[in-house]
Amino acid sequence: MLNKQLSDQETTSALDCDLIIVGGGITGATLACALKESGLRITLIEARPLDVVAAKRQAYALTLLSGRIFAGLGVWEDILPQITRFQQIRLSDADYPHIVNFHPQDLGTAQLGYVAEHQVVLTALQRALQDAPNVRWCCPAQVEGVEYGQDAVTVTVTQEGERNTLRSRLLVGADGARSQIRQQAGIETQGWKYWQSCVAFTIRHQNPQNDIAYERFCYSGPMGILPLPGNRCQIVWTEPHAEAQTLQEMPEEAFLQRLAERTGGIFQGLELASDRFLFPVQLMQSKQYTQSRLALVGDAAHCCHPVGGQGLNLGIRDA
Template sequence: MPSFDYDLLIVGGGPVGVSLALALAAQPLRIGIIELSPQQNNLDSRALALAFGSFRIMDGIGYWADIAQEATPIEHIHISNRGYFGVTRLDSTQIRLPALGYVVKIGSLTQAIYQRLKNFPQIELICPAKIIQIQNKSDYIQAQITLNNEIHTLSTQLLIAADGVHSVVRQLLQIPVYKTGYDQTAIITNIETEHPHQFTAFERFTDTGPLALLPLAKDYSNVVWTVKNSQAPYLTAISDKEFLSRLQDQFGNRLGKFIHADQRYAFPLQLIKTRQLISNRVVFIGNAAHNLHPVAGQGFNLGLRDVAALAEVLTHTHRQNKDLGNQTVLATYKQWRQWDHRIVTQFTDTLIHLFSNNYPLWGLSRGLGLATLDICPLFKKTLMRQAVGLIRRQPKLVQGLSL
C-alpha cells in the first residue's frame, strides 16, 4: 500500500463537504478538501431551513454555537392550499421539542464552518482546485487535480464526492443518474412583512407549485416561490413593487402587507438521484447523491444526515485500524442510507404531483386531507418527526450523541 497524501479526500467545499471534515476532525486523519471557489464570506443572503435533527448534527460537530445567534427558530408550521378550505397547523410542543427547526442564511453558515476549519491543521483546503482525473487502484485512489494552473497527483484511501448536483466526480466515473424535470423554477428572495411571523413557517400550495415563507430575524421572511418555467423570466425582471403584489396575491394577508424584497434568484427544479451511492473507494453524499425539489425543505437536511452516518461509519472503521475505503465499509454506509433517501425522495416527489395542479376535485380532496390531518394528533406527530429527521434508526449525531 502506498504512503497516502491523504487518508480522505473530499471533493466539494460546500457546507456538506466541510461538515464531514469537521465531524472527523477529532480523529487522527489527514483530510484534504478540493474546492474550486469556496464562498468564505457572509454576503449570500439566501437561507436554509434546518430540521431539528440537523441542529443536533451541527451541535455535535461543534459549530452550532458559531451560528446560533444568526439562526431563527421555527416553532410553528402553517400548511394551506390556495383557493380551497382546509389547513394544517404544526407546533413544536406537540412533539416536545423547543423548535421544529431553524432558518440560517447560507453566508453565515459558510463563514462559520470555514472559520472553524482553521482550528484543525490536519484538514487542508486545496483551493482553487479542480479534479480532472480519477484512477481506481486496488487499494487506493489516485486523483489528478489542477491547482494554480499546475497538475498535481494525490492519493487517498477514500474519495468523497460532495461536489453538488453537477458532480464532476460522478461525471468522471460515468456514474448513471435518474433525472426528471418538474417544469418548475424556484424564485428565492427575502421579504419584509407588515406583521411579525411569530416564528412560523408557511407552506402554501398553489396551482404553479408550493410557496414557502421561512422566518428570519425581525419581520423578515425567506421566500421560496415555485412557479412554472415560463413564468420565471417575467417574475425575475419586474419591479420589486410588482413582484411583491403578485407574491401577495398568491400568499394572502396572514403577515399583512409585503413591504420590501431583496435580490431575487431563480433556480430550475429537477429531481436527480445517483444510481450508485458508492463506487470503488468512492462515496457520494449531499447533492452529488440526491437533488430534490425544495418542497418541505428536505434536501440539505438529507445531506447532513449523509454526513452524520458516514462520519460514524468511518470513525468506527478507523478505531478498528481498518481500511477506510474497504468495500464492506462502504456497503455498510450504503445500506444504512438507502431507506432514508428512498422515503424522503418519494415524499417530496409525491407532494409535488399531488399539489401542483389546479383540478377542482383534486383541490377539494387536498383541502379535506389538510383538514383531517389537522385534527389527527397521531398523524401530525408522525409527519413532524419525519420532517425534523427523527424517525427510524438515525446516526448518533442526529440523536444528540457524540461519535
C-alpha cells in the same frame, strides 16, 4: 474501516492523505468537521474561494436532527444565535378554506425547526476547520482528472496554475447536483426535471411576530415562506418555467403586488430585500452512492424539490 486501515503505516505513509473531499459546500465541510478528530488526513478541494462559497444568498429550513448533528460537531453554539427557531408551520391548500397548523407541542420540543442562512452555517464550519491540523484546504482549485486504483485513488488538481497529484484511500464527491466526480466515475442518475422552476428571494416586513413558517400549495406550484432574523423571510415560489421567469424579471412594484396577492396579505409593509434567483427544480438520485474508493454525499448523490426543505438536511445526514 478507514481507521483500521490507518494502522497499516507503511501503506498510509505512501499516500498524500486518507480522504479527499471534492466540494467545500455545507455537506463537504460538515463531513470534514465530523472527521477532524479522527486522525485521518483530509484534503478538501473547493473550486471557488472560501469567502465566495460562503457568500451564497440562500437560507434553509433545518430539521431538529440537523441541529443535533451540528451540536455534536461543536458548531451549533456559533450558529444558533444567528438563526430563527420557528414555532409554527401553517399549511394551506389552494381553495381549501382551512389551515393545518403544527406546533412544538405536537413534537414535545421547544421549536419545530430552524431557518439558517448559508453564510452563517458555512462560516461556522469553516471556522471550526481553521485550526484542525489534519484538514487541508486546496482552494480555489480545479480537479483535472481522477484515477481509481486497487489501493488508492489519484486526483490531479490545479491550484494557482500549478498541477499536482494527490493520492488518497478514499474520494468523496460533495460537489453538488452537477457533480463532476459522479459523472467522471460513470455513475448514472435517475429522476426527472419538474415542469416548474422556483424563484427564491428574501423579503422584509413589519409584522410584530416572525416565527411562523408557511407552506402554501397552489395549482401552479407550492410556495414556502421561512422566517429569518431581522423581520425578514426567505420565500421560495414555484411556478411553471415561463411564469417563474416572468416573476424574476418583472418590475419590483408589480412583483410585490403579485406577492401580496399570493400570500393573502399576511405581511405588513412588504419590501424586497434581495435579488430574485431562478432555480429549475429536479428530482435526481444516483444509481449508486458508493463504488470502489468513492462515495457521493449531498446533492452529488441526490436532489429533491425544495418544497419539503429536505435537500441540505439529507446532505448533513449523509456526512
